[in-house]
Amino acid sequence: MLGKSLKTFAFAATLTIPSVLPAHAAERAEPYPVRPVRVIVPQAPGGGIDFMARLFGARLSEALRQSFVVDNRTGAGSTIGTAIVARAAPDGHTLLFNSISMAFNATLFNDLPYDTLKDFAPVAVVANTPNVLVVAASGSFKSVQDVIRSARANPGKLNYGSGGIGGSDHVCMEYFLAVAGIKAVNVAYKGAAPALVDLAAGKIDLSFAPMASSVALVKAGRLRALGVSTAKRTPLAPDLPTMAESGLAGFDYATWYGVWAPARTPAPVLQRLSEEMRQALQLPELRERLAVQGAEPAWRAVDDTTAFVRAEVARWAPIIRTFGAQPK
Numbered sequence: 151m152l153g154k155s156l157k158t159f160a161f162a163a164t165l166t167i168p169s170v171l172p173a174h175a176a177e178r179a180e181p182y183p184v185r186p187v188r189v190i191v192p193q194a195p196g197g198g199i200d201f202m203a204r205l206f207g208a209r210l211s212e213a214l215r216q217s218f219v220v221d222n223r224t225g226a227g228s229t230i231g232t233a234i235v236a237r238a239a240p241d242g243h244t245l246l247f248n249s250i251s252m253a254f255n256a257t258l259f260n261d262l263p264y265d266t267l268k269d270f271a272p273v274a275v276v277a278n279t280p281n282v283l284v285v286a287a288s289g290s291f292k293s294v295q296d297v298i299r300s301a302r303a304n305p306g307k308l309n310y311g312s313g314g315i316g317g318s319d320h321v322c323m324e325y326f327l328a329v330a331g332i333k334a335v336n337v338a339y340k341g342a343a344p345a346l347v348d349l350a351a352g353k354i355d356l357s358f359a360p361m362a363s364s365v366a367l368v369k370a371g372r373l374r375a376l377g378v379s380t381a382k383r384t385p386l387a388p389d390l391p392t393m394a395e396s397g398l399a400g401f402d403y404a405t406w407y408g409v410w411a412p413a414r415t416p417a418p419v420l421q422r423l424s425e426e427m428r429q430a431l432q433l434p435e436l437r438e439r440l441a442v443q444g445a446e447p448a449w450r451a452v453d454d455t456t457a458f459v460r461a462e463v464a465r466w467a468p469i470i471r472t473f474g475a476q477p478k
Contacts, residue, residue: 182418182419183214183243184243186217186218186219187216187245188219188245189203189207189219189220189247190231190234190235190244190245191221191223191247192223192231192248193222193231195222198249198279198360198362198407198443199249200222202247202445204220205439206409207220209426209427209433210423210427213429213430214426218245220247227251228251228252231246232246232255232264235270235410235412236264236265236412238412239412240271240413240414241416242411242415242420242423245409245411246270246411247408248407248408249318250318250404250406250407250466251316251317252408252410252459253462253463254316254321256467257463257466257471258316258470266459266463267459267463269413270410270411270413271413271415271420272409272455272458272459273410273411273423273424273427274408274449274451274455275407275408276408276409276449277407277431277448278380278405279360279361279404279405279406279407279444279445280361280380280384280386280405280444280446281318281322281378281403281404282361282364282368282375282377282378282379282390283356283357283376283393284356284359284367284374285349285356285374286350286352287350287372287373288352289352289355289374291376292374293396294376294377294391294397295397296376297376298332301334302332305333306334306335309334309336309337309355310323310334310336310337310357311339311345311356311357312336312337312358313338313339313345314338314340315338315473317342319358320338321469322358322379322403322405324336324469325403325469326379326398326401328469330398334356342360345357346364349373350367350373361384361387362445365387375390377391378391379392379402379403380392380404381394386444386446404448406462407445411423421452424451424455428451431447
């Protein structure tokens with residue numbers, strides 16, 4: 151009887167093993183990457199997204215022993231380069247480095263050539279950049295509340311500079327105006343730098359500027375920093391109060407930078423990339439280079455990034471709708 155049972159078990163095992171082996175084989179991660187990886191940056195060289203892509207691309211090239219080649223594809227509010235990734239093969243060999251504008255554009259443009267939440271597989275968020283509310287050093291504003299009081303006493307008189315409709319500085323300022331319950335007129339420039347030059351000269355009243363682009367003018371005594379946009383004080387300027395500390399409870403804004411792959415990219419590839427970027431953020435030299443750019447490490451894992459991006463699209467949609475969807 152026992153012999154018969156053993157024979158039955160052995161026969162069943164011979165039937166089971168062939169079906170099990172392919173499943174185990176399928177679970178083994180395929181080699182990645184097997185050729186150079188194209189990293190699309192939907193912004194011109196020299197900007198914040200470009201900096202992040204080159205910084206992390208160099209680290210990924212070293213860690214994964216394949217070239218991660220940055221390809222700047224600009225135009226149409228960053229949607230041209232983004233669309234290239236949406237249409238790419240989902241094998242991890244085409245990636246997108248982008249910023250919070252990825253979430254903005256889902257509402258800002260009414261005819262996107264892709265679906266922000268369906269056509270991409272989020273990989274990781276890697277860093278944040280705080281914005282700083284700045285005014286001319288020669289002006290009368292000494293605090294955030296000075297600005298708010300002036301705006302309430304003189305409705306529609308204040309103006310602010312931004313780098314263009316739907317940019318990080320523009321959305322951050324519109325968020326500030328909504329939370330403070332005040333109004334100001336947007337003066338759009340071709341980039342944040344010329345806006346800050348005019349602000350320092352007293353031609354406009356205020357601006358929300360990235361830490362990196364404003365710090366030199368603040369140190370030179372041409373601009374005065376009133377508050378930082380993030381919920382917590384930034385270690386890059388620990389003496390600068392938050393907007394919440396300045397009377398705007400719950401105020402929290404940061405320009406974040408992240409990485410996407412085309413939808414349906416295999417999960418092991420996404421996890422490998424995410425983990426390599428997490429490890430990169432532990433390197434002191436990489437963290438120092440982020441700090442020079444006014445950025446702070448802010449890694450999020452794959453699942454967390456997916457939920458975060460979805461929440462950011464929903465969070466900023468009401469603010470963006472106040473100035474309307476734009477044609478590409």
